[in-house]
Amino acid sequence: MTTPGVGDAIREQRPVTERRLHPVTPLRRAWAPVAVVIGWAVHDPDQAQRQLTRLTTTTLLITLAVVVPAAALYGFLTWWFTHFAVTDTELRIRTGLVFRRSAHIRLERIQAIDVTQPLLARVAGVAKLKLDVVGTDKKDELSFLGADEARALRAELLARAAGFAPETAHEVGEAPSRELLRVPAGVLAVSLVLTGATWGTLAAALVVPPVLWLATESAWTVLATAVPLLGAAGASSVGRFVGEYDWTVGESPDGLRIDHGLLDRTHETVPPGRVQTVRIVEPLLWRRRGWVRVELDVAGSSNSVLIPVAPREVAESVVARVLPGVTVPPRASLSGVPRRAKWCVPVWWRGYGFVATDAVFAARQGLLRRSVALVPHAKVQSVRLVQGPWERVWRLAEVHVDTGADKTVTARLRDAEEAAELLREQAERSRTGRRDARPDRWMA
Amino acid sequence: METGSPENVGTMRAEPVWIGLPPGLLRMRRLLLVVWLGLLAVGLGLLLGMLAGPGWAAFALLPLALMAWGWVMIGRNWRSWRYAERADDLLISRGVLWREETVVPYGRMQLVEVTSGPVERRFGLASVQLHTAAAATDATIPGLHPAEAERLRDRLTELGEARSAGL
Numbered sequence: 333m334t335t336p337g338v339g340d341a342i343r344e345q346r347p348v349t350e351r352r353l354h355p356v357t358p359l360r361r362a363w364a365p366v367a368v369v370i371g372w373a374v375h376d377p378d379q380a381q382r383q384l385t386r387l388t389t390t391t392l393l394i395t396l397a398v399v400v401p402a403a404a405l406y407g408f409l410t411w412w413f414t415h416f417a418v419t420d421t422e423l424r425i426r427t428g429l430v431f432r433r434s435a436h437i438r439l440e441r442i443q444a445i446d447v448t449q450p451l452l453a454r455v456a457g458v459a460k461l462k463l464d465v466v467g468t469d470k471k472d473e474l475s476f477l478g479a480d481e482a483r484a485l486r487a488e489l490l491a492r493a494a495g496f497a498p499e500t501a502h503e504v505g506e507a508p509s510r511e512l513l514r515v516p517a518g519v520l521a522v523s524l525v526l527t528g529a530t531w532g533t534l535a536a537a538l539v540v541p542p543v544l545w546l547a548t549e550s551a552w553t554v555l556a557t558a559v560p561l562l563g564a565a566g567a568s569s570v571g572r573f574v575g576e577y578d579w580t581v582g583e584s585p586d587g588l589r590i591d592h593g594l595l596d597r598t599h600e601t602v603p604p605g606r607v608q609t610v611r612i613v614e615p616l617l618w619r620r621r622g623w624v625r626v627e628l629d630v631a632g633s634s635n636s637v638l639i640p641v642a643p644r645e646v647a648e649s650v651v652a653r654v655l656p657g658v659t660v661p662p663r664a665s666l667s668g669v670p671r672r673a674k675w676c677v678p679v680w681w682r683g684y685g686f687v688a689t690d691a692v693f694a695a696r697q698g699l700l701r702r703s704v705a706l707v708p709h710a711k712v713q714s715v716r717l718v719q720g721p722w723e724r725v726w727r728l729a730e731v732h733v734d735t736g737a738d739k740t741v742t743a744r745l746r747d748a749e750e751a752a753e754l755l756r757e758q759a760e761r762s763r764t765g766r767r768d769a770r771p772d773r774w775m776a
Numbered sequence: 777m778e779t780g781s782p783e784n785v786g787t788m789r790a791e792p793v794w795i796g797l798p799p800g801l802l803r804m805r806r807l808l809l810v811v812w813l814g815l816l817a818v819g820l821g822l823l824l825g826m827l828a829g830p831g832w833a834a835f836a837l838l839p840l841a842l843m844a845w846g847w848v849m850i851g852r853n854w855r856s857w858r859y860a861e862r863a864d865d866l867l868i869s870r871g872v873l874w875r876e877e878t879v880v881p882y883g884r885m886q887l888v889e890v891t892s893g894p895v896e897r898r899f900g901l902a903s904v905q906l907h908t909a910a911a912a913t914d915a916t917i918p919g920l921h922p923a924e925a926e927r928l929r930d931r932l933t934e935l936g937e938a939r940s941a942g943l
Contacts, residue, residue, distance in 0.1 A: 466909065631909065713884045713910035717877040724875070734910035752877075759879040763864050 348424070350415040354458050354476045357414075358407030416474055418488060423463070425472060435472055437465055439493040443606050443632045447482050447599040454597065461485060466632040466736070490586040490601060509582040509589050512650050515640060519623075520576055523641035526617040530569045537561040576640040583653055590638065606630050607654055608711045608737035610638070612647065613703040626651060629737035655708055658691045666696050666704070669745040672726050676745060686731075686743035691765075693733050693758065695743045705741045707733055709758075709765030717755045719748065731755060733762075792860035792867055801919025802854040804899040806847060813843040859917050864939065866906065866932065868915055880915050883939035884908045888932045890925045904928050 373380040414427040426434040444464040453459060458476035465472065477485060487506040524530055541558040548554075577594035587603035609629040618624065624647045626639040638654065639647055648660040666685035673681040683699040693712065696704045712733050719729040729751035731743045746754065821836030852872045860867040869877040885906055892902040902925035906915040920928065 713908040714881075714913040714915065715879045716913075717875075719875045721873045732912070734908070734912040736909035738911050740910070740912045755877060755879060759865050759881060763881045763883065 348417045348419050350417045350426070353411060353414055353416075353474060354478050354481070355411070356456050356458050357476050358404065358411045418485070418492070420492065423489060425474070437463060437472060439489060440495075441465055442489065442493050442603065443630050444600060444602045445486050445489060446601070447486055449479065449593075449597040451595040454595075459483075463489075464630060464632045486599075486601065487586075490603065493603065494586065507584040507586040509584040511580060511582045512653060513579075513581045513639060513642060513646060515576070515579040515642060517577060519641055520573060520579070523618065523623060523625075524569055524573055526621075527568075527615060528617070530565075530572075533561070533565040533568045537565040572640075576637070579640050581639060581650055588638075588654060602628075602630055604656075608707070608735040609739050609741060610651055610655060610706045611703055612651070612660065612706075613701065614644075616700040619702075628654065629735065629739045631736040631738075651706070655692070655706065658706065658708060659689075660704070660706065661687050661689055661692070661694050663696070663702075663704070666694060670728070670747055673728060673745040675726055676723055676728060681745060684744045686746065688754070688758065688761065693741065693743075693761075695741050697744070707735055707741050709761040711735050712758065712762035712765070715755055715758045715762065717751055719751075724748075731758065733758065792862050794858045794860045794867075794869075797854060797857045797917075797919045798921055798924075800899050800901050800921070802851065804895065804901060804919070805850045805854070808895070809843060809846045809850060813839045813846070817843075854919075857918070861928075861931070866915070868917060878913070878915050880906055880908060880913060881939070882932065882935040885932060885936040888929045888936070890922075890929050892922065892925075902926075904932075906932065 409429050410427075413429050414425075416426070417424045421439055423437045423439060424434065425437070426432075442463055443466060446462040446464075447459050448462065449459045453476060456476075457479050459479045459482040460473055460475035461477055461482050462473040474482075474485075483506060490507070537558070540561055541554045544557055545554045574594045575596070576592055579592040580590070582589035582591070587601055587606070590598075590600040590602070592598055607628050608631055611627040611629075613625045613627065614623075615625070618641070622644050623641050624639075624644050625637070625641055626647050627636045628638045629636060639650060642650070651660055652658060666687045668685045669681055673684070677684075680699055683697050683702065685696045687694050688709075691708060693707045693709060694704055696702065713736055714734045716732040716734070717729055718732060723729060723745075727748045728745050729748045731746060731751050731754050733741045733743075735741070743751075743754070817836045817839040820839065821833045824835055825833035849872075853870075856872050856875075857870045859869070864883075865879050865881045867877065867879055869875075886909055887907040889905040889907065890902050891905065896902060896919075900922065901919050902922045903916055903918040904920060904925050905917075907913070908915075917925075917928070
């Protein structure tokens with residue numbers, strides 16, 4: 333503290349209680365050296381085997397006697413030097429043993445809060461709290477907190493972010509949640525069976541290694557390709573099932589609640605007015621059953637699935653709750669592109685279409701795997717019209733709409749005059765669309 | 777929130793007042809082109825003339841042809857750049873073959889930057905760059921007079937504050 337006078341004055345004004353993470357946390361760090369050794373062994377198996385044969389029991393014991401206390405000490409120190417505190421407007425995280433880092437996160441800028449519980453953490457009764465803030469690549473996270481503490485902290489952060497008075501923010505507690513949708517396990521399993529990617533990776537995992545074996549007869553090559561391929565196949569089938577098991581979407585005054593996971597439970601909260609784009613995707617094989625998948629983009633967030641699978645009407649009603657005042661425009665209302673567009677994009681030109689309603693800019697694309705992207709006018713950051721030389725020949729142009737989630741939605745292959753008009757209108761709409769948007773502090 | 781001044785509503789639909797770029801940028805780019813390609817042509821001509829014979833030195837005409845083509849191209853590109861300040865948004869239009877027109881509402885601007893490199897400074901030029909929350913927004917106006925760049929920056933910042941909106 334270089335200026336003690338100022339620091340004291342601030343401290344008097346607002347006493348900030350700093351807290352530590354859950355005492356289980358150091359154990360998480362204890363895995364680090366083990367992971368390093370495993371990583372080295374996988375990276376260079378020959379060398380690892382040679383080293384292993386040279387190891388005697390004594391050296392092994394000595395190594396263990398050094399490594400385990402060192403890891404424990406490291407874990408303990410990082411835990412000891414990590415503090416966090418909630419003030420009226422900020423969440424402060426202070427961490428680091430050698431390289432100090434202190435982050436102050438403004439509560440009204442929080443885009444989403446996730447509470448995740450990996451399997452082991454569930455056994456230990458602890459949870460991770462992750463925060464999405466615009467502009468940071470990495471999520472700031474508090475791991476680990478006691479499960480109840482994490483939930484209470486999330487409720488408090490959301491209450492303060494919503495603009496409740498600081499004195500009452502503690503007592504507001506968890507906002508009641510109303511369930512909008514729950515995905516049955518059977519439907520999820522069938523939807524994964526009907527997904528092309530599942531079969532694609534599985535086929536690749538079954539075909540490529542034998543072919544490689546016939547071609548090279550080298551066990552290492554086969555192993556090196558088979559392991560990642562099997563991993564990908566597992567991740568796209570079993571992994572997705574486990575991750576998306578018991579998917580529940582709820583609505584609360586705090587915003588949207590998304591809970592999912594069989595082994596690792598994740599509880600996401602997206603405060604109101606944070607959703608920038610919504611995409612409704614309809615894979616080819618789901619069409620007969622009328623199922624769709626809904627993805628959403630939030631600024632600064634990487635998790636993007638809103639609904640892994642649901643009947644179209646249900647999904648559309650959920651989208652209407654997520655984007656207030658928005659009805660998903662029916663597919664027929666999206667005007668297609670002029671016939672001459674076939675000279676720019678053969679065959680697939682039929683998939684493109686676009687409509688701007690009072691509330692959203694909607695663009696569809698894809699013939700087999702259809703998708704519709706929706707951007708509320710209030711979320712549009714800038715509008716661009718782009719026309720290449722070949723498109724000029726056919727008097728076509730594209731209109732890009734950029735959103736705060738770093739996603740661009742494009743109305744492709746529009747008639748050039750229509751596109752120019754659209755550019756003007758869209759700029760006007762996105763300017764006025766903000767007027768009735770909710771404030772950042774949605775309860776204030 | 778106050779968006780758009782009422783007296784401007786009538787003129788909103790009117791054609792925007794486009795402003796082109798000052799000739800400084802054209803001069804700078806053409807000079808750089810002539811200098812670099814001229815040096816290349818001379819170097820190539822001398823090298824080939826000494827090592828392979830005078831006939832080969834004709835290859836030095838290649839950079840010269842490139843220079844002529846670039847001279848025209850730079851001129852067309854420079855003419856295509858223009859911008860317009862409207863009541864509530866900034867328009868930037870550019871490109872000859874790949875034409876692009878960008879509209880950025882003032883309320884969405886997060887940051888306005890004026891940059892000027894050493895060469896640009898030598899020619900008395902500066903560029904204005906607008907940043908919104910979307911990284912894809914590529915709104916740069918190059919080659920302005922520093923005074924105009926600063927005026928634009930101040931005006932955009934002022935308008936941005938007046939019409940500020942969140943994400």
